[in-house]
Amino acid sequence: MPDWVIKQQKVRRFLEEKRLEAFVFSLRSSFAWLTDGGESSVDESMQTGAADLVITQNKAYVIAPNNEMDRLLEEVLGDQGYEPVVYSWRGDRLSVLQNLLKDKKAGSDTALSECREMCREVKALRFELLPEERHRMRELGIQAAEIVGQVARQIRPGDSEIKVAGKLKSKMAKAGISVPVILVAFDDRIKKFRHPLPTENKIKKTVMVIVCARRWGLTVALTRLVHFGALPEDLRKRHNMVSSIEAELIGSTLPGTCVKDIFNQACRAYEDAGYPGEWEKHHQGGAIGYDTREYLADPDCEEIVMENQGFAWNPFLEDVKSEDTIITSSKGPELITLDKNWPVKFYEKNSYRIPLAEILII
Numbered sequence: 001m002p003d004w005v006i007k008q009q010k011v012r013r014f015l016e017e018k019r020l021e022a023f024v025f026s027l028r029s030s031f032a033w034l035t036d037g038g039e040s041s042v043d044e045s046m047q048t049g050a051a052d053l054v055i056t057q058n059k060a061y062v063i064a065p066n067n068e069m070d071r072l073l074e075e076v077l078g079d080q081g082y083e084p085v086v087y088s089w090r091g092d093r094l095s096v097l098q099n100l101l102k103d104k105k106a107g108s109d110t111a112l113s114e115c116r117e118m119c120r121e122v123k124a125l126r127f128e129l130l131p132e133e134r135h136r137m138r139e140l141g142i143q144a145a146e147i148v149g150q151v152a153r154q155i156r157p158g159d160s161e162i163k164v165a166g167k168l169k170s171k172m173a174k175a176g177i178s179v180p181v182i183l184v185a186f187d188d189r190i191k192k193f194r195h196p197l198p199t200e201n202k203i204k205k206t207v208m209v210i211v212c213a214r215r216w217g218l219t220v221a222l223t224r225l226v227h228f229g230a231l232p233e234d235l236r237k238r239h240n241m242v243s244s245i246e247a248e249l250i251g252s253t254l255p256g257t258c259v260k261d262i263f264n265q266a267c268r269a270y271e272d273a274g275y276p277g278e279w280e281k282h283h284q285g286g287a288i289g290y291d292t293r294e295y296l297a298d299p300d301c302e303e304i305v306m307e308n309q310g311f312a313w314n315p316f317l318e319d320v321k322s323e324d325t326i327i328t329s330s331k332g333p334e335l336i337t338l339d340k341n342w343p344v345k346f347y348e349k350n351s352y353r354i355p356l357a358e359i360l361i362i
Contacts, residue, residue, distance in 0.1 A: 003036050003130045004080050010125045011055045022101055023107040023122065024115055025053040029290040032217020033126045037136065038076040039217070042068070044178070048110060052093070053082065054100060063096055065089040087186060126290055128306045133218065134327055137289075137310060139326055140177065141220045141336035144213035147171045149339040152226050152360060155207055161186055161198035164209065172213060179221070180292055181212035191319040194282040205229065208321065212292045219292050221285075221312040222274075222337040225359045236359070239320040241273045243356045244347055246322040249284070249313040250333050251349025253326065256357035259286070259301040266315065267299070275317060285313040322356055 011023060013036075025031060028049045031040040040049025051064035051072055062082040064072055069086045087096045107124055108115035129137065149169045161184040172179050185196035186203040196208070207226040212219050225239065248269045252262045263284060270278045278293065287294035287303070288310040295303060297313075304313075305328055314323035326333040332352045338344070344355040 002080075003132050004034065005036050005131060007125070008055060008060060009038075011122075012057055014122060014125060015055070015057060016222075018118070018121075019105065020107050020116070021104040022054055022056045022106040023118075024097060024101070024106060024110075024112060025055070025122075026108065026110045026112075027119070029217065029289075030109050030122075033290050035076060035080060036132070037216030037218070038072075040072070040076075040124060052097065054097075056343055059083060061085050061100065063087070063093070065091065065093075089311065100162065119134065119173050123291075123294060127294060127309050129289065129308045129310060134308060136216045137218050137325075137327065138336045140215045140218055141211060142174050142338070143215075143220075144172070144177060144211060144220050145222055145337045145339040145342070147175065147177075147213075148209060148211055148222060148224055149342050152207070152209060152224055153362070155203065155226060155362075157203050157205075157214065157228055159203050160200050161189075161196075161203075162200060164207070165198040168209070168211065176215055178214045179211060180214055181210065181221070183210035184208070194316060203228075206235075206319070210321070210323070215302055216290045217290050218310075219288055219290070220310075220325040220337055220358075221288060221292065221314070221323055222325065223314065223321045224342070224357055224362060225320065227302065227359050228362050231359060235320070238317055238319070239289060239322070239346070239359050241275075242315050242317040242320045243322045245269045245315040245317070246313050246324070246356060247347035247349045247354045249315065250311075250324075250326055250335070250354050251347075251352045253311050253313075253333055254350075255303055255305050255307040255309075255328055255330050256355065259297045259303045259304045260299055262305070263297045263299055263301060266313075270315075270317075273317070278317060279315070282314075285323065286311065288312040320359075324356065 026048045040051045050068045054061040060082045063085045067089045106115045107118040109119040165184045184198040187210045190208045210223045212221045286297040309328045312325045324337045343358040349356045
C-alpha cells in the first residue's frame, strides 16, 4: 500500500476522532507529508504553498490557481486521487475554500475563518515515520553530512563565512537539497552568537557550520567544527563535554519516554559538567521531520517519544556545539547524519554506543 494511502487513512481516522467532516492542509510541510515529498510552493519565503489539500471522509481535493494546477497534477500528485478545484490566478482562494467547506465542520493547519485551527494536533499524525520516509531520511542524512564534510575540508584561513555558506548551498542544490537553515561562524563569533548568520568575517583558527537540509519535504540537522593547527586542550575538553551531553540526550530518546524527562537529564548533565543553567542560553533541539523542528523540548514538554520518530538534539557549551539527527527505535537510536570520512568518538550511554563527530583538525 502506498504511503499516501496510509496517510489519508490517518487523516480520516483523525476526522472521526475529532468529529470533523473535513480538514484543510495549507502548510508546505503538510503538503509534503501527505503527497510523499511533493512541493506546493513557488516562493521559498512562505510557509504556505500555492495549493491547499482538503481531505473529507470520502474525497480528497487539491485547490490551486490555474497557473499552478497543471504542474501539480502532472508532476506532484499523479495518481494520488486528488480531485482538482481550480480558480483564476486573479481569484479569491478563501472564497473557493469556503464554498467547498460550506455547512461542513472543518479543521485546518493554519488560521482560516470557519475552521478550527489544529496544527499541533494534526502534525502528530506524521511523527511516526513510515518505512519509505525513513529510507529517504537516511539517504538525506548521509548526503547532507558528506556535503558538509566535503566543504569543511576545503575551508582555508582567510575564507569568509559567506563564501563557505555559498559553497554549501551550491553543493546541496546540485544534489537536489534545499537548505532552510545555514549558519557559519568563525573564531570569536562562535562564542558570541548562538545563531550566527554568515558574514564577511574571515577565518583564523576555528569554524562552526550548522545546517538544516531538506529534501522530499524531510529535514535533517547537523553541526560540525573545524580547527586549524594544534587543538587547544581546553577546547577539546569542552567539546567532549558537549558531545557527552548530546550522547545523554540521544541515549535517552527511546519510544515511550516523556520528552521533559530527557530534557531534565540533559540539564543535570550540564550541571555535572560544571555549567549549571547553560541550557537557558539556547534551545536544546527536539523532534524533527517535515519541519526543522516539529517541536522544541523544554522542562515542561509533555510529548512522548514515538517509535520511528526523527529527533535532532543540539546542546551548546560556550564555543562548542554537538548536533546530529537520529531515528528512534525500541532497539536503540539510529544516528543518520554520519560522514564516514569525518572523525568520530564513541560515547557509552544507556548501553548504547553512540558515535559523535569530533572537531576536524586541519
